[in-house]
Amino acid sequence: MTNQSTIPVIVNGAAGKMGREVIKAVAQAPDMILMGALDTSPEHQDKDAGELAGLSEPLEVPITNQLEPMLGYVAGERQMAPGVMVDFTHPDAVYDNVRSAIAYGIRPVVGTTGLSPEQVQDLTDFAEKASTGCLLIPNFSIGMVLLQQAAVNASKYFDHVEIIELHHNQKADAPSGTAIQTAQLLAELGKTFNPPQVEETEKLPGARGSLADEGIRIHSVRLPGLIAHQEVIFGAAGQIYTLRHDTSDRSCYMPGVLLAIRKVNQLKSLVYGLEKIL
Ligand SMILES: NC(=O)C1=CN([C@@H]2O[C@H](COP(=O)(O)OP(=O)(O)OC[C@H]3O[C@@H](n4cnc5c(N)ncnc54)[C@H](OP(=O)(O)O)[C@@H]3O)[C@@H](O)[C@H]2O)C=CC1
Numbered sequence: 001m002t003n004q005s006t007i008p009v010i011v012n013g014a015a016g017k018m019g020r021e022v023i024k025a026v027a028q029a030p031d032m033i034l035m036g037a038l039d040t041s042p043e044h045q046d047k048d049a050g051e052l053a054g055l056s057e058p059l060e061v062p063i064t065n066q067l068e069p070m071l072g073y074v075a076g077e078r079q080m081a082p083g084v085m086v087d088f089t090h091p092d093a094v095y096d097n098v099r100s101a102i103a104y105g106i107r108p109v110v111g112t113t114g115l116s117p118e119q120v121q122d123l124t125d126f127a128e129k130a131s132t133g134c135l136l137i138p139n140f141s142i143g144m145v146l147l148q149q150a151a152v153n154a155s156k157y158f159d160h161v162e163i164i165e166l167h168h169n170q171k172a173d174a175p176s177g178t179a180i181q182t183a184q185l186l187a188e189l190g191k192t193f194n195p196p197q198v199e200e201t202e203k204l205p206g207a208r209g210s211l212a213d214e215g216i217r218i219h220s221v222r223l224p225g226l227i228a229h230q231e232v233i234f235g236a237a238g239q240i241y242t243l244r245h246d247t248s249d250r251s252c253y254m255p256g257v258l259l260a261i262r263k264v265n266q267l268k269s270l271v272y273g274l275e276k277i278l
């Protein structure tokens, strides 16, 4: 049964690896109802979102590629809480998806990575003007938040740090959104890391990885068999301090996704990072 506190949820990227997990999690959440399942992949059109996600019963929500009609349908729902769109699609699609959702008054909860800093700024301004909550969360796992907090703490004492992120080889963007965010958090301390010790020459382009803010280097590994992993390695004379997070199942992201769906309706602007809503 639904009521004014039930949250209507649209999942965008519903046929993907994350989308299917989100469908299952939303279907099992007592305070949410799945109202729409979007995906552009032609082979999944009209399939039942619940069956595709592996649930034993159909949810009677067919996969569609019609974003705007779906946003309009959920925006017109007056017997429940404001609608939320969860986006796990593609770096090329997420910006337009989020703008469309905000234009309809639907609150975006965004896991898709790969937005440029300019796009993030533009969405921040757009959400602010619309007084609409929006969450951009590069990583929904609690373990990664704890790793980042430990890294920020360690970076006060170490001047040398490099990040290695390792992912499955279906990932479209590099470096990962999580690695970029981790480097940003360290760079916010206002110190420059990795003061050069010698004049370096890259004998093969990219050998030293990508250069993020404040001298922090990020190295990206893509291999079948991996899911999502990150190391932050600090070095100093005579010692190495390594922080590592590994995911073994995408269910690890679901408590964070459900929390974000519940929190986004309390916001009036864009918020970046799971740590801000814990
Ligand atoms: N924040 C976090 O904690 C996490 C973030 N991610 C990020 O989430 C995103 C998705 O990851 P993942 O599920 O592994 O990717 P998948 O490729 O498995 O799923 C993405 C799905 O979205 C579909 N799609 C592509 N473009 C559109 C569009 N314009 N509208 C609707 N659907 C679309 C794809 O269809 P098709 O295959 O036909 O293109 C596919 O079915 C990535 O950016 C990834 O980095 C992933 C894990 C955790």
Ligand SMILES: O=C(O)C1=N[C@H](C(=O)O)C[C@H](O)C1
Pocket: 113, 138, 139, 167, 171, 175, 176, 177, 178, 179, 227, 228, 229
């Ligand atoms: O593509 C993935 O899988 C992941 N993407 C996110 C990122 O780019 O940081 C989060 C997590 O690493 C899994």
